[in-house]
Amino acid sequence: MSDATYPEDLRYHEEHDWARIEGDQATFGITWYAQDSLGEVVFFDPPEVGAEIQKDSSYAEVESVKAVSDVIAPMSGEILEVNDVLQDSPERINEDPHGEGWLVKVRLTSPEEAQQLLGVEEYRKLLDN
Amino acid sequence: MSDAATATRRTPLYERHVELGAKLGPFAGWEMPVTYEGIREEHSAVRTHVGMFDVSHMGEVEVEGPGALAFLQRVLSNDVAKIGIGGAQYSCLCQEDGGVLDDLFAYRLGGDRYLVVTNAANHDTDLAWLGRQSRGFDVIVRDVADRYAMLAVQGPHARQVLTAALGIELPPRFHVARAQVGRRPALVCGTGYTGEDGVELLIDPEVAAPIWVELLDAGVVPCGLGARDTLRLEVCFPLHGNELTPQRNPVEAGLGWCCKEQTGFIGSEAVARARAEGTAEQLVAFRIEDKGIPREGNPVLHGDEEVGVVTSGTFSPSLEVGAGMAYVKSERAETGTEVEIDVRGKRRPARIASKPLYSKRS
Numbered sequence: 001m002s003d004a005t006y007p008e009d010l011r012y013h014e015e016h017d018w019a020r021i022e023g024d025q026a027t028f029g030i031t032w033y034a035q036d037s038l039g040e041v042v043f044f045d046p047p048e049v050g051a052e053i054q055k056d057s058s059y060a061e062v063e064s065v066k067a068v069s070d071v072i073a074p075m076s077g078e079i080l081e082v083n084d085v086l087q088d089s090p091e092r093i094n095e096d097p098h099g100e101g102w103l104v105k106v107r108l109t110s111p112e113e114a115q116q117l118l119g120v121e122e123y124r125k126l127l128d129n
Numbered sequence: 130m131s132d133a134a135t136a137t138r139r140t141p142l143y144e145r146h147v148e149l150g151a152k153l154g155p156f157a158g159w160e161m162p163v164t165y166e167g168i169r170e171e172h173s174a175v176r177t178h179v180g181m182f183d184v185s186h187m188g189e190v191e192v193e194g195p196g197a198l199a200f201l202q203r204v205l206s207n208d209v210a211k212i213g214i215g216g217a218q219y220s221c222l223c224q225e226d227g228g229v230l231d232d233l234f235a236y237r238l239g240g241d242r243y244l245v246v247t248n249a250a251n252h253d254t255d256l257a258w259l260g261r262q263s264r265g266f267d268v269i270v271r272d273v274a275d276r277y278a279m280l281a282v283q284g285p286h287a288r289q290v291l292t293a294a295l296g297i298e299l300p301p302r303f304h305v306a307r308a309q310v311g312r313r314p315a316l317v318c319g320t321g322y323t324g325e326d327g328v329e330l331l332i333d334p335e336v337a338a339p340i341w342v343e344l345l346d347a348g349v350v351p352c353g354l355g356a357r358d359t360l361r362l363e364v365c366f367p368l369h370g371n372e373l374t375p376q377r378n379p380v381e382a383g384l385g386w387c388c389k390e391q392t393g394f395i396g397s398e399a400v401a402r403a404r405a406e407g408t409a410e411q412l413v414a415f416r417i418e419d420k421g422i423p424r425e426g427n428p429v430l431h432g433d434e435e436v437g438v439v440t441s442g443t444f445s446p447s448l449e450v451g452a453g454m455a456y457v458k459s460e461r462a463e464t465g466t467e468v469e470i471d472v473r474g475k476r477r478p479a480r481i482a483s484k485p486l487y488s489k490r491s
Contacts, residue, residue, distance in 0.1 A: 039152070039164060039167060039168065039355075040167050040168065040169055042169075042422070042444040043420065043421070043422055043444065043451075045420075045421075045475075061473075063422050063444065064168070064444075065168040065169060065355060065359060065443060065444045065446065066163070066164075066168060066355050066358075066443070068422065068424065068473070
């Protein structure tokens with residue numbers, strides 16, 4: 001498992017999801033804390049490319065041996081790509097949750113939603129509480 | 130189960146679990162380790178080497194007296210007369226209508242002295258039931274749960290590691306032996322819940338922590354209830370509360386083999402009827418054909434008809450696929466039957482499989 005680090009360049013959602021925003025597109029994933037709470041991920045059930053997803057709503061599922069967890073969209077958009085590597089290697093989500101374990105790439109429909117997300121310091125504070 | 134919201138209980142090994150960084154969770158009113166390093170690793174340690182589980186939450190009831198055999202023959206489904214001194218036997222504890230109150234092992238410690246190991250969630254109700262049924266028998270039913278900590282040491286190397294670490298003689302499978310563990314009297318039982326060889330140690334709570342540490346040092350891998358569940362599910366051992374309930378009889382649960390109706394146990398008439406007439410539903414094992422992980426409560430579908438419900442489901446670490454057990458209509462219970470499991474709205478193709486799902490030969 002990786003160490004508990006949280007990159008500076010991500011925006012965080014209080015449901016333990018992150019977004020890496022590049023213009024009107026973004027990459028989404030779950031945070032180190034989320035994967036650690038879940039345990040070894042054995043299955044990622046992705047959305048379909050082209051699907052519309054809504055901020056604060058579930059758009060995918062990740063499962064450990066013991067439990068299933070909804071993945072909450074940090075922002076609204078349209079799915080452009082899903083991380084196919086996770087079909088055969090879902091453990092990447094544990095190994096590198098903020099990097100190779102990314103879940104989907106999205107075309108943002110409301111880029112201004114970024115302002116509602118947390119910076120890394122605010123997210124760390126949330127975890128401390 | 131008694132009110133689980135009341136004070137969470139801790140085993141004598143609680144501090145050790147915290148020290149090892151275990152993820153703890155509530156189970157039947159106890160705060161128990163779910164996993165230490167990861168369920169898959171722990172699962173694999175038991176299948177290939179040796180793991181240990183703190184199962185001190187399980188209960189113990191002693192039954193003693195000249196009427197002990199007659200009493201146990203009345204309340205337990207199996208033929209208790211077949212247990213020799215130092216023997217162990219699996220049974221159901223049934224109510225009159227055949228519904229399963231608990232499933233348990235009975236160990237014969239002496240001529241008229243037996244120990245019964247209960248599931249944590251059922252300990253209090255079992256005790257009350259046994260107390261009530263013991264009227265008229267020359268027997269004493271004693272709650273001795275506080276006298277024992279319980280460690281299950283399981284895996285192909287369990288015997289050699291235990292013999293070396295504790296210097297004790299181990300009983301054969303389905304037998305129990307007295308031993309000194311940590312210089313205190315202990316019971317060593319050749320039983321388990323993993324499908325692997327191994328023993329269950331009933332030891333003095335005061336020596337539980339040093340024995341645990343000694344076994345850790347000997348290379349035994351600490352395992353939590355998460356791996357205990359995946360291990361038992363792969364070999365299709367039922368779990369009371371999931372596969373077994375007071376609303377299900379042993380026959381539909383596939384436990385007819387441990388019911389000997391000729392002994393006249395409580396529930397034997399209902400069991401005999403279920404055996405003769407067949408049951409509307411049967412407990413089956415199944416495997417998901419492709420992707421998806423079944424979970425307890427998922428409907429089982431055959432075409433558009435709902436034909437059953439999943440009682441336990443998981444990702445099987447040995448088979449590397451979703452698998453589980455379910456009650457399905459008897460006409461759909463045949464091995465090989467194609468069904469679908471409705472996993473939160475997604476239909477996952479599955480096939481009824483023979484039990485166990487996993488065996489050493491597979």
